[in-house]
Amino acid sequence: MARELNIDSVRQNFWKERHLRDQKLRCDWYLKYAAKVKAKQKAMAETRLSLKLPTLYPKPPLSPPPSPKKAPSKVPSPAAEAPLQSEMYPVLPAIRALLYEGISHDSQGRYCYLNTRKLDVPEKRYLFPITTNFTYGWQLGPTGKRELASTKMCRIDTFFRKNGAFAPLDPRDLVL
Numbered sequence: 001m002a003r004e005l006n007i008d009s010v011r012q013n014f015w016k017e018r019h020l021r022d023q024k025l026r027c028d029w030y031l032k033y034a035a036k037v038k039a040k041q042k043a044m045a046e047t048r049l050s051l052k053l054p055t056l057y058p059k060p061p062l063s064p065p066p067s068p069k070k071a072p073s074k075v076p077s078p079a080a081e082a083p084l085q086s087e088m089y090p091v092l093p094a095i096r097a098l099l100y101e102g103i104s105h106d107s108q109g110r111y112c113y114l115n116t117r118k119l120d121v122p123e124k125r126y127l128f129p130i131t132t133n134f135t136y137g138w139q140l141g142p143t144g145k146r147e148l149a150s151t152k153m154c155r156i157d158t159f160f161r162k163n164g165a166f167a168p169l170d171p172r173d174l175v176l
Contacts, residue, residue, distance in 0.1 A: 088126055091117070 099113040117125070122134060129135050 087128065087130055089124065 095113065095116055098116060099109050101109050101112075122129075123139055126134070129138050
């Protein structure tokens, strides 16, 4: 839209009057409705503040069942009692040795370690699925190599249309 360059005093007064009328209209609306709008906003804020969820406290631990007095007291081993702080199984010492054997050769040890560690399935590395992506392939078993059933020409012949993209459909074409 091109701007008109022929503005004269009549047109300038028209725009000035229109601007002042719009301003007056806004001021009148504010004087008439401002109190109602503020009251409505205050009521909405109070309803938001008054909505509070109850506090959930942790449940007290259940008391253990009474133990029989005839049972001999066993001393628990410290290894079994210590909780696991990691979500991964510990690394085998043979694989861990790969990490340290190539220290002098610019990260060759780390490269070998990571490549051998990646060959293990996630079930052997992790105690449980860490992310939701893990659940898709968790405990599927060994993967088998599948052979392609068709040849390249067979795929090309069955994929492309014979009668062109924009041609009307041939009644002899079948939908499989």
